[in-house]
Amino acid sequence: MQVVATRPKSLTDLQFTYCPGCLHGVAHRLIAEVMDELDIRNETMGVAPVGCSVFAYKFFDCDMQEAAHGRAPAVATGMKRARPDMHVFTYQGDGDLAAIGTAEIIHAANRGEHITVFFVNNAIYGMTGGQMAPTSLPGMKTTTSPYGRDVDDIGYPIRVCELLDSLVAPFYIERVSLLSPAEIIKAKRAVKKALLYNKEERGFTFVEFVSTCPTNWGMDPMKARDWARENMLPFFKAQKFRDKGEE
Amino acid sequence: MRHDILCSGFGGQGALTIGKFIAKAAMAEGKFVSWLPSYGPEMRGGTANVSVVVSDAEIASPIVSFPNVLVALNQPSLDKFGPEVKAGGLMIANTDMCPNKLGRKDITEYYAPMNTIAKEIGNEKVLNMIAIGMIIGHTKMVSYETLEKDLSAFLLKKNPQLLEMNLKAIKHGMDLVK
Amino acid sequence: MGKKVLMKGNEAIAEAAIRAGCRLYFAYPITPQSELIEYMAKMMPKADGVFVQAESEVAAINMVYGAAGCGRRVMTSSSSPGISLKQEGISYIAGAQLPAVIVNVARGGPGLGDIQPAQGDYFQATRGGGHGDYYVICLAPNSVQEFADMASLAFDLADKYRNPVMILADGLLGQMMEPVEFKDALTPEEILEKEKQHWDWCCRPNEDEPNHHHHEINSLEIDPKELEKHVLRLGEKYDLIRENECRWENYNVNDDNELLCCAYGTASRIVKSAIDQLKEEGKNVGMVRPISVWPFPYQQVAAGVGPKVKRVVTFELNLGQMVEDVKLAINGKVPVEFMGKVGGLVFTPEDVKAEIEKYL
Ligand SMILES: Cc1ncc(C[n+]2csc(CCOP(=O)(O)OP(=O)(O)O)c2C)c(N)n1
Numbered sequence: 125m126q127v128v129a130t131r132p133k134s135l136t137d138l139q140f141t142y143c144p145g146c147l148h149g150v151a152h153r154l155i156a157e158v159m160d161e162l163d164i165r166n167e168t169m170g171v172a173p174v175g176c177s178v179f180a181y182k183f184f185d186c187d188m189q190e191a192a193h194g195r196a197p198a199v200a201t202g203m204k205r206a207r208p209d210m211h212v213f214t215y216q217g218d219g220d221l222a223a224i225g226t227a228e229i230i231h232a233a234n235r236g237e238h239i240t241v242f243f244v245n246n247a248i249y250g251m252t253g254g255q256m257a258p259t260s261l262p263g264m265k266t267t268t269s270p271y272g273r274d275v276d277d278i279g280y281p282i283r284v285c286e287l288l289d290s291l292v293a294p295f296y297i298e299r300v301s302l303l304s305p306a307e308i309i310k311a312k313r314a315v316k317k318a319l320l321y322n323k324e325e326r327g328f329t330f331v332e333f334v335s336t337c338p339t340n341w342g343m344d345p346m347k348a349r350d351w352a353r354e355n356m357l358p359f360f361k362a363q364k365f366r367d368k369g370e371e
Numbered sequence: 372m373r374h375d376i377l378c379s380g381f382g383g384q385g386a387l388t389i390g391k392f393i394a395k396a397a398m399a400e401g402k403f404v405s406w407l408p409s410y411g412p413e414m415r416g417g418t419a420n421v422s423v424v425v426s427d428a429e430i431a432s433p434i435v436s437f438p439n440v441l442v443a444l445n446q447p448s449l450d451k452f453g454p455e456v457k458a459g460g461l462m463i464a465n466t467d468m469c470p471n472k473l474g475r476k477d478i479t480e481y482y483a484p485m486n487t488i489a490k491e492i493g494n495e496k497v498l499n500m501i502a503i504g505m506i507i508g509h510t511k512m513v514s515y516e517t518l519e520k521d522l523s524a525f526l527l528k529k530n531p532q533l534l535e536m537n538l539k540a541i542k543h544g545m546d547l548v549k
Numbered sequence: 550m551g552k553k554v555l556m557k558g559n560e561a562i563a564e565a566a567i568r569a570g571c572r573l574y575f576a577y578p579i580t581p582q583s584e585l586i587e588y589m590a591k592m593m594p595k596a597d598g599v600f601v602q603a604e605s606e607v608a609a610i611n612m613v614y615g616a617a618g619c620g621r622r623v624m625t626s627s628s629s630p631g632i633s634l635k636q637e638g639i640s641y642i643a644g645a646q647l648p649a650v651i652v653n654v655a656r657g658g659p660g661l662g663d664i665q666p667a668q669g670d671y672f673q674a675t676r677g678g679g680h681g682d683y684y685v686i687c688l689a690p691n692s693v694q695e696f697a698d699m700a701s702l703a704f705d706l707a708d709k710y711r712n713p714v715m716i717l718a719d720g721l722l723g724q725m726m727e728p729v730e731f732k733d734a735l736t737p738e739e740i741l742e743k744e745k746q747h748w749d750w751c752c753r754p755n756e757d758e759p760n761h762h763h764h765e766i767n768s769l770e771i772d773p774k775e776l777e778k779h780v781l782r783l784g785e786k787y788d789l790i791r792e793n794e795c796r797w798e799n800y801n802v803n804d805d806n807e808l809l810c811c812a813y814g815t816a817s818r819i820v821k822s823a824i825d826q827l828k829e830e831g832k833n834v835g836m837v838r839p840i841s842v843w844p845f846p847y848q849q850v851a852a853g854v855g856p857k858v859k860r861v862v863t864f865e866l867n868l869g870q871m872v873e874d875v876k877l878a879i880n881g882k883v884p885v886e887f888m889g890k891v892g893g894l895v896f897t898p899e900d901v902k903a904e905i906e907k908y909l
């Protein structure tokens with residue numbers, strides 16, 4: 125019998141704690157596969173956020189730190205500076221990165237820290253039960269925007285890639301989607317590029333995943349993907365913003 | 372024996388440096404010393420002052436509320452701290468910046484046009500060295516030789532000319548109180 | 550030991566920290582501790598160390614968390630308002646049991662307050678400061694020399710207990726220059742040796758199978774039973790620290806004391822002067838000075854109450870925070886009085902003397 129799929133070495137054998145159909149698992153797997161392919165697991169350490177992926181520190185089979193809400197880029201800065209020979213990545217949700225941790229991500233990117241940030245944008249606070257995120261779309265109903273996100277009152281969603289793209293230092297910035305197998309294959313290429321640049325000590329690298337939260341959107345996983353395609357992708361365009369390696 | 376010294380003037384006049392050189396020299400002579408500056412917004416524009424304690428015994432409080440040596444480089448300093456000088460203490464004022472005298476009978480008062488003398492020596496910056504000369508000339512708190520050694524250590528190579536002027540200013544100050 | 554140099558407390562603690570093997574320092578500027586961050590900016594690169602001016606105190610303490618999780622000697626510093634911002638991170642550091650050193654060159658508060666010396670952060674420093682059940686070992690120097698000496702002590706205690714250690718100074722100690730004599734600097738080999746004690750749990754390069762490791766730095770225990778175990782273990786650690794790490798100084802404490810004073814840090818210097826003056830007038834007053842304010846030397850303060858002491862007076866640059874600990878220590882044996890000065894002002898020896906004389 126031929127084995128066609130195994131668990132990547134860079135994942136522990138714990139079972140994911142994500143809801144069925146949640147794309148966090150896909151993002152984890154992509155990162156772990158690339159760590160295996162680049163053979164960097166032993167020299168890599170990661171930072172888990174506060175959010176649904178809080179247990180990422182148990183899932184990735186390398187040294188991991190669990191950061192306070194939003195502070196992962198600062199923790200990663202300390203780790204990278206303390207162990208410059210290691211490769212450091214963070215994994216963060218949109219509440220974590222684009223609300224409470226806005227200062228930390230902007231400044232880590234602006235310093236050009238030699239770290240990789242994986243950013244999962246599901247337009248909502250998953251873990252705490254579906255509250256409005258800084259990435260929630262105009263008019264989107266959440267438990268804290270029950271009448272729909274009123275942009276005149278609370279502002280428009282934040283496009284993080286575009287924001288970071290205004291800085292000089294970042295080396296690589298790309299937004300990818302996890303909504304279909306073809307897009308996932310493309311996403312993996314971005315993950316690989318980011319971690320390769322990281323391995324080569326080229327600079328700050330950033331990958332945003334357009335994702336879903338079926339549970340808090342109140343949809344089944346397939347419908348959630350359709351909804352994301354129709355509503356998120358027009359606002360959060362999947363594109364490469366910056367690749368200094370190709371200039 | 373404990374000397375409580377207060378040096379005060381406009382920021383940039385070198386009041387803090389007076390205290391620093393005295394403290395360093397006294398330390399070199401084996402005394403206990405502390406140097407406590409005023410800091411913060413009052414440094415800008417207002418008066419900058421420093422409390423220096425030189426003592427044979429360990430220094431408990433480094434705060435000087437009633438000095439027995441006051442150096443006032445400008446009028447506001449003289450007005451503010453002059454009345455606080457302990458009876459029997461010493462007051463040194465820079466007449467170029469202090470038109471009004473203190474006029475206390477229970478302390479020793481010296482007045483000298485420090486800016487003018489410093490200019491004559493060749494550099495207005497050595498004004499604070501004149502004050503140092505007056506302090507050590509009167510109190511013998513530290514010796515001239517220690518100061519010369521300390522100043523030479525960092526000026527001899529860098530700026531021998533300035534060193535000469537500094538030493539001249541100290542000696543001039545000592546002569547003023549003979 | 551080298552020769553004596555005249556140095557500001559802020560610079561002395563920075564130099565001493567580098568000598569004690571601190572090779573990573575993260576901070577954000579604030580008066581009256583700015584000479585500390587400036588000294589580090591200048592000297593860390595020369596010591597092959599890392600200096601990062603963080604975007605905020607929040608970021609700085611989290612950088613400390615990351616580096617401490619890698620088992621390296623790391624420090625941050627700030628003054629009161631910035632220390633408040635660091636409390637989140639300090640709680641996480643305590644929860645994850647990481648060794649780290651935090652310096653607070655305290656100033657007047659609350660809020661923006663002023664920039665003059667104050668002791669209003671006593672409660673924050675001695676009661677953990679952030680959320681959750683934890684303590685920070687807290688050392689309070691009263692001279693520039695002691696401030697500097699506390700650097701290596703703080704790192705050693707942090708390593709020994711895997712716990713954050715705070716050095717609680719104030720604007721006066723930070724800004725004042727006094728002669729200071731430094732210990733010899735640790736060599737890179739000695740530093741590495743110190744850091745290696747953490748290698749069984751910290752983040753560091755992995756080896757391949759079968760010795761691959763997966764170390765987790767973490768303060769999360771979602772299962773209450775597990776968190777209970779964790780917090781109880783922390784509790785045992787704190788008991789051990791209480792037992793072993795109380796530090797204090799007795800000043801003129803003897804059986805003929807008519808009154809006992811209690812003061813720490815800058816305030817204790819002023820009280821010493823007052824005691825000296827009273828001595829010249831034939832009045833016998835002693836002082837117990839807590840050097841570790843957590844763990845607080847309860848027994849030692851109680852033991853300082855001689856047979857003729859009818860009263861204990863606590864002197865602080867705040868509204869009376871440590872007086873609560875002193876009352877716990879004295880436990881009703883004699884009345885405990887308090888004199889304070891606030892606003893960033895400092896009482897004079899004459900003020901203190903007059904207060905003591907009220908009770909003699
Ligand atoms: C200081 C602080 N504030 C609030 C929280 C509560 N909290 C936990 S997760 C979370 C939101 C996470 O949302 P997101 O980053 O979008 O990740 P997701 O759960 O959607 O993956 C919040 C607000 C916290 N842990 N800490």
Ligand code: SF4
Pocket residue numbers: 141142143145146147148176246250251336337338339340
């Ligand atoms: S709540 Fe949403 S983001 Fe969180 S695990 Fe479930 S589906 Fe995923």
